[in-house]
Amino acid sequence: MSTSSHSNTTTAPETSEPASKLLFNGADWDFDTLKNTYDAIEDIALNELKLDVYANQVEVITSEQMLDAYSSIGMPLMYHHWSFGKRFVRDDVMYRKGYQGLAYEIVINSNPCISYVMEENTIVMQALVMAHAAFGHNHFFKNNYLFKQWTDADGILDYLQFAKRYIAKCEDRYGFDAVERVLDAAHALMEQGVNRYSHPEKPNLAVELERERERAKYEDETYNDLWRTLPQTDTDDQDIDEIQRKMRIEERRAQFGLPEENLLYFLEKNAPAMQLWEREILRIVRNIGQYFYPQKQTKVMNEGCACYVHYSIMNSLYDKGLVSEGAMMEFIDSHSRVVFQAEFDDQRYSGFNPYALGFAMMQDIHRMCVDPTDEDRKWFPDIAGNNEPVETLKDAWANYRDESFILQFLSPKVMRDMRMFMIDDQSASPHLEVAAIHDDNGYRRVRRSLARMHDVSVREPDMQIVDVDIRGNRQLYVQHTEHEGIRLEKAEAEMTLGYIGQLWGYGVTLQAIDYKTGEILHETNYTPDDLSAA
Amino acid sequence: MLYIVDRRKNPTGKSLGNRQRFMRRAKAQIKKAVEESIRTRGITDINNGDQVIIPGKTLKEPGFHHARRGGNRDYVLPGNKKFVQGDRVARPNEDGGGAGGSKASPDGDGEDEFQFTLTRDEFLDIFFEDLELPDLLKKSLKQTTAFRNARAGFSVQGTPANLSLVRTMRNSLARRIGLRRPKTDEIRDLEDQITALQEKADKRPSGKLTKPDDEKLHALLADLENAKRRMKSIPFIDPIDTRYNQFQQIPDPNTQAVMFCLMDVSGSMSEQMKELGKRFFMLLHLFLHRRYEHVDVVFIRHTSRASEVDEETFFYSRETGGTIVSTALEEMKKVLKDRYPTDQWNIYAAQASDGDNYSNDGAKCTALLAEDLLPKCQYYAYIEITDEREAEIFAAAEGETALWKSYAPLAAVNPRFSLKRVTKAADIFPVFRELFAKNRAEAKT
Numbered sequence: 001m002s003t004s005s006h007s008n009t010t011t012a013p014e015t016s017e018p019a020s021k022l023l024f025n026g027a028d029w030d031f032d033t034l035k036n037t038y039d040a041i042e043d044i045a046l047n048e049l050k051l052d053v054y055a056n057q058v059e060v061i062t063s064e065q066m067l068d069a070y071s072s073i074g075m076p077l078m079y080h081h082w083s084f085g086k087r088f089v090r091d092d093v094m095y096r097k098g099y100q101g102l103a104y105e106i107v108i109n110s111n112p113c114i115s116y117v118m119e120e121n122t123i124v125m126q127a128l129v130m131a132h133a134a135f136g137h138n139h140f141f142k143n144n145y146l147f148k149q150w151t152d153a154d155g156i157l158d159y160l161q162f163a164k165r166y167i168a169k170c171e172d173r174y175g176f177d178a179v180e181r182v183l184d185a186a187h188a189l190m191e192q193g194v195n196r197y198s199h200p201e202k203p204n205l206a207v208e209l210e211r212e213r214e215r216a217k218y219e220d221e222t223y224n225d226l227w228r229t230l231p232q233t234d235t236d237d238q239d240i241d242e243i244q245r246k247m248r249i250e251e252r253r254a255q256f257g258l259p260e261e262n263l264l265y266f267l268e269k270n271a272p273a274m275q276l277w278e279r280e281i282l283r284i285v286r287n288i289g290q291y292f293y294p295q296k297q298t299k300v301m302n303e304g305c306a307c308y309v310h311y312s313i314m315n316s317l318y319d320k321g322l323v324s325e326g327a328m329m330e331f332i333d334s335h336s337r338v339v340f341q342a343e344f345d346d347q348r349y350s351g352f353n354p355y356a357l358g359f360a361m362m363q364d365i366h367r368m369c370v371d372p373t374d375e376d377r378k379w380f381p382d383i384a385g386n387n388e389p390v391e392t393l394k395d396a397w398a399n400y401r402d403e404s405f406i407l408q409f410l411s412p413k414v415m416r417d418m419r420m421f422m423i424d425d426q427s428a429s430p431h432l433e434v435a436a437i438h439d440d441n442g443y444r445r446v447r448r449s450l451a452r453m454h455d456v457s458v459r460e461p462d463m464q465i466v467d468v469d470i471r472g473n474r475q476l477y478v479q480h481t482e483h484e485g486i487r488l489e490k491a492e493a494e495m496t497l498g499y500i501g502q503l504w505g506y507g508v509t510l511q512a513i514d515y516k517t518g519e520i521l522h523e524t525n526y527t528p529d530d531l532s533a534a
Numbered sequence: 535m536l537y538i539v540d541r542r543k544n545p546t547g548k549s550l551g552n553r554q555r556f557m558r559r560a561k562a563q564i565k566k567a568v569e570e571s572i573r574t575r576g577i578t579d580i581n582n583g584d585q586v587i588i589p590g591k592t593l594k595e596p597g598f599h600h601a602r603r604g605g606n607r608d609y610v611l612p613g614n615k616k617f618v619q620g621d622r623v624a625r626p627n628e629d630g631g632g633a634g635g636s637k638a639s640p641d642g643d644g645e646d647e648f649q650f651t652l653t654r655d656e657f658l659d660i661f662f663e664d665l666e667l668p669d670l671l672k673k674s675l676k677q678t679t680a681f682r683n684a685r686a687g688f689s690v691q692g693t694p695a696n697l698s699l700v701r702t703m704r705n706s707l708a709r710r711i712g713l714r715r716p717k718t719d720e721i722r723d724l725e726d727q728i729t730a731l732q733e734k735a736d737k738r739p740s741g742k743l744t745k746p747d748d749e750k751l752h753a754l755l756a757d758l759e760n761a762k763r764r765m766k767s768i769p770f771i772d773p774i775d776t777r778y779n780q781f782q783q784i785p786d787p788n789t790q791a792v793m794f795c796l797m798d799v800s801g802s803m804s805e806q807m808k809e810l811g812k813r814f815f816m817l818l819h820l821f822l823h824r825r826y827e828h829v830d831v832v833f834i835r836h837t838s839r840a841s842e843v844d845e846e847t848f849f850y851s852r853e854t855g856g857t858i859v860s861t862a863l864e865e866m867k868k869v870l871k872d873r874y875p876t877d878q879w880n881i882y883a884a885q886a887s888d889g890d891n892y893s894n895d896g897a898k899c900t901a902l903l904a905e906d907l908l909p910k911c912q913y914y915a916y917i918e919i920t921d922e923r924e925a926e927i928f929a930a931a932e933g934e935t936a937l938w939k940s941y942a943p944l945a946a947v948n949p950r951f952s953l954k955r956v957t958k959a960a961d962i963f964p965v966f967r968e969l970f971a972k973n974r975a976e977a978k979t
Contacts, residue, residue: 031538038536057537065541068548083595085556088549089650096651112537119542176555188597343613352612421614423623426606431622437614450610461598480598486605488598495596 021321029123034058037127038134044316045135049309049390053138054153055112058130066103066118067091073292074106076114077160079167079284081183104334107133109141109295111153124330127323131313136306143398144301146294156291162208163284170277182278185499186264186285192463193264193286194293216276252470259464262286263478263500266465272474273505282503297401297456304358305397307339308366311359341418352453357418361405364414365393375412402454410447412438422449427485461488462515474506481515488512494524501526557656563588564652568660587649658824683781692778701777709775715768716761724758790828791912792874793819794866794883797848800837800857802890807919811886812849813962814917818884821970826880832869836862838892842869857890859937860898867906876910883907883914888921889935896940903941908950915969916941916953 023040024033038058045051061069071088072078104125108114115133117126141147152159171179186193253259260266267274268282295302314331317323323331341356342348365383368376369392372384383392396405415438422445424435436442436449452458467477478500480488493510501508510524557564567586617623652660688701731751735743743751795815797808822829833848834840837855840862866883874881891899908914918938934942938953945951954965 031540034538035536038538042536055537057539059539059541061541061544062546064546065544065548068546071549071552080551080555082552082555082559085549085552085554086593086648088552089556090648093650116541176558180555180559184595187595191597341612343615344611345613345615349613352610418612419614420610420612421617422608422610424606424608427604428606430625432625434617434619434621434623435608437617437619439619442619446610449608453609459600461600463598482605484606486607487601489601492594492596493598495594496598499596 022324023127023317023322024123024327025324027122027124029126033123034126037123038130040317040322041127041131041135041313044313045131045139045309048316049135049312050394051135051139051309052142053113053135054110054142056130056134056138057112057114058134059114059116060119061116062119063095066106066116067095069106069116070103074108075160076108077157077164079164079183080171081187082180083187105129105133107137108156109137109147109151109153109291110156113138113141113153122330124323124327125334127317127327128310128314128331128334131310132306135313136309137302139309139394140298140302140305140397143394144294144298144401145399146297146401150294151291159208159287163288166212166280166284170281174277179281181502182281183285185503186282188496188499189263189267190285190289191460193262193282193289195262195265195290196457212280249467253467256468258468259466259479261462261464263463263465264289267500267503270468271504274503278503293456294401297403299354300352300358300361300402300454301397301400301405302358303355304360304362305393307335307355307359308362308393311335311363343419352450360414360417361409361411362393364411365389365396365409367413368411373413379411380409403451403456406454407447407451410450412443415443415446420446420450422446458483466511474504476500476504476506476508478508478510480510480512482512482521483515497524497526501528560588560593560648561660563592565660568652568657586652589648593648658820681783681785684784686780686782688777689780690777692780696778696781698777698779702771702775705775705777706771709772710768710770713768714764715770716765721758721761721765724754724761728754728758790830790878791822791826791880791882792830792832793822794832794834794869794881795848796834796836796862796866796883796885796887798837798857798859798862798887798890799835799848799851799853800890801852801854802857802888803919804921807888807921808849808886810919810956810958810962811917814886814915814956814966815884817962817966818882818915821966822882830874830879832866834862834865834869836865840865856892857887858892858895859887860895860902863899863902863907867902870907870910881911883911884917885915886917886919887937889918889937891936891940893936896936899937900940900944903951904944904948908944908948911950914951916945916951917965918953918955920955920957 023037029037038056045053067088069076070091071084073084078084104118104121106116113134115130115138117129121129141153147153167179167183256266256270258266264282264286268279268286271279314323314328314335318325318328339353339356339359341353341360342350366389368380368384369386369389372380376384386392396409400408419438421437422435422442424433426433436445438446462481462483464479464481465476466479469475469477478497480493497508497510505528507525507527509526512521512523513519514521564586567588688698728751731743731747731754734747735741735751742748793815797803797811799808803811819829819831831845833843833845835843835848835853836857836859837853838858838861839855842865843851862885870876870881903914916937918935941951941953945953952969954969956962956965
């Protein structure tokens with residue numbers, strides 16, 4: 001971790017009577033200490049860092065409850081599904097065997113912002129957790145443009161409550177198996193259940209309930225009349241020319257809003273054989289996927305922001321003489337474990353640690369603002385030496401996501417410190433090539449490559465529904481645009497295609513096309529018979 | 535603004551529903567894993583939960599993801615030590631591990647095998663699934679149900695022994711008050727007044743009362759006669775007053791069982807064979823334990839003599855001598871008679887032996903079993919343990935041991951009695967299942 005302290009906003013610690021000012025002593029805590037510590041942290045967060053946060057709700061839970069929350073993707077309420085049970089039993093084993101500790105906290109993007117802290121934590125850890133979650137993450141949730149656009153902190157808990165009840169009701173009425181089949185399929189398509197470009201309306205409980213009622217009421221109208229007609233042969237197609245044929249295809253696509261990147265949305269609206277409640281479940285899964293979409297795109301920034309905030313606050317507390325040196329040692333121990341980055345040849349390496357990368361970059365921006373080098377002035381003329389580190393960071397937190405943040409702010413110093421290098425992997429070559437390293441020639445390429453690694457739209461395959469054969473056998477065409485010959489994981493793709501077929505009810509074709517030429521590279525077909533046999 | 539909420543008191547186990555759904559999903563695999571673990575594991579810790587490993591395939595949550603390999607791509611790694619631009623590096627091993635390890639560790643690969651812990655109840659549920667007390671035995675189980683008397687209010691009929699004094703007297707008092715039956719005190723009071731007046735008359739020279747007194751005396755005499763008549767016609771306790779305690783016979787299902795473990799401990803039984811026997815006994819014990827609230831275990835070992843011993847001695851001490859099986863049966867009969875009346879206990883017996891027996895003893899054993907023991911037992915299982923090598927050698931030969939020969943005809947006619955052969959630990963569970971499988975009765979016919 002960086003050893004530089006940036007307590008520039010506070011005066012030097014008073015050495016005369018530090019003991020009397022200590023917020024706490026030792027490891028134990030009670031609710032009064034917790035409250036006092038929170039107040040001290042809040043004072044720094046609001047008055048020194050000038051953070052803008054939702055009201056905070058800190059909830060004390062046991063380790064068992066933490067495991068519960070873990071398994072239901074960190075939400076306090078969630079519908080039941082076996083995959084959450086699977087996560088629970090796995091985490092349970094890992095935790096009991098000591099392979100894996102529990103997170104110190106879970107924070108929920110809601111208003112008020114809920115942070116769970118574990119009762120086992122020492123008071124130092126509680127202070128760290130409150131600074132990290134209740135102010136760091138909280139500020140990020142409230143101010144980042146993605147969260148503002150895509151999620152509704154006020155309504156999420158209500159919505160989850162609705163989702164949980166609705167799915168429980170479906171289980172009662174239609175049986176576990178039927179609901180499980182739909183949820184399995186929907187979960188498989190969760191990543192493709194997101195509107196990437198047009199941001200959706202925020203789910204609102206009252207509106208949702210109303211809409212669900214209306215959906216039932218207007219069943220006939222939402223039911224596409226086309227599906228009622230029997231499939232007809234294309235006899236008349238022979239008489240029309242190529243141009244007209246193409247126009248028909250275009251017409252058809254326009255009618256269904258194709259191409260459609262949100263697979264779940266398309267199926268929810270257009271799958272011919274689906275029951276209303278099944279459509280509603282797809283919608284629930286889609287909304288939850290959408291809610292988490294910003295978090296996926298801002299892991300590095302979100303954690304970096306929270307780490308920067310807790311690090312600043314803890315140092316400030318120490319500088320004011322509010323915490324002891326012993327407490328500071330404990331904090332530094334935990335902190336450095338959190339922001340540890342294993343090197344690529346280390347057994348522990350499992351990709352970039354978003355905490356480490358985020359924290360290093362935030363600290364580096366702070367450094368550039370207050371103590372720039374010539375290199376910094378050359379690379380970042382806008383911010384170098386502006387002496388407004390917190391304002392600069394807050395601007396970054398509000399207006400960037402991981403990909404653009406790295407592209408904009410990753411400095412040569414951080415690349416050197418983390419000794420980053422870029423590998424070029426050409427499938428035709430028997431070797432991997434080191435394409436660039438942390439030197440003058442390589443900074444820009446390394447940075448671009450790292451930014452792309454954090455771009456969700458690059459990381460996740462580009463899937464679209466492109467056509468429906470409404471006049472023939474109702475075949476659905478799903479397209480994967482292949483970039484640089486990177487194919488889909490075959491076995492998984494086939495299973496997922498099966499799920500699409502199950503929801504669609506008719507045959508599905510998965511086509512891979514080249515992103516440059518648009519030519520169809522290969523095709524996988526699924527017919528309902530395959531599906532029922534599988 | 536801060537709210538601190540203490541959630542520690544909230545009910546835990548929010549994930550229970552998820553866990554149940556998970557168990558349902560993975561049921562087939564879990565079951566297989568449980569059976570596998572029974573085979574390989576010491577039977578003594580069966581009673582705890584168990585860690586099972588199941589293949590992750592059915593638990594896969596697929597999605598559209600990029601393949602890990604193939605295509606042209608670039609990525610950034612931290613921790614460069616010696617590379618410069620243009621260096622070539624050997625492609626790391628396809629299996630992932632490999633030298634250099636320059637590839638991100640595969641996240642999803644952990645799903646190939648899935649390991650988790652079953653609770654004791656979950657484990658035992660799966661373990662004993664499909665096992666049932668055979669239908670026939672259940673019927674006899676019902677017949678042997680004992681009854682106990684439980685109070686069931688009051689009735690107007692009954693035996694004098696059940697008379698409820700309190701209720702009866704309460705009714706009687708109410709009736710007496712209602713019908714104005716004179717009390718004994720009132721009658722005595724009248725009599726006293728009459729006596730006083732008569733004494734008064736005796737004292738007077740005329741021997742007669744004054745006129746008003748005389749009238750009074752007559753009135754009193756009339757009252758007394760009236761009271762006496764009322765008293766006579768209104769009984770102190772009328773049949774309509776009587777109430778009797780009522781009792782009902784409540785069936786009291788037998789919730790206790792006794793399990794007899796009989797084993798030959800003579801020299802011919804090796805430690806290994808005893809271990810196999812033990813495994814069977816433990817399984818039976820566990821099984822009975824799930825059915826009955828209370829299970830007693832009686833250990834009887836025998837050579838040429840039999841004695842009841844404690845568990846430790848039963849399994850671990852050795853005796854020398856010949857083999858007379860009937861001594862053990864006699865001992866069991868004795869213990870049954872002394873301590874375990876059939877109307878209160880469900881009786882199960884398991885006998886393990888290598889099949890040796892004193893040549894003239896067979897008939898006696900059969901007789902004991904047929905006449906004394908089997909009618910009392912719910913189930914009697916005989917496990918013949920043979921050495922693995924011996925089993926191969928003698929498989930083709932006549933094969934049957936002395937004891938088997940004498941038991942076999944009995945087992946053919948008596949459904950409560952069955953015989954099985956076991957040669958290795960892996961046989962124990964299948965044999966056990968076979969004995970108690972749900973459709974055993976049907977399979978036999």
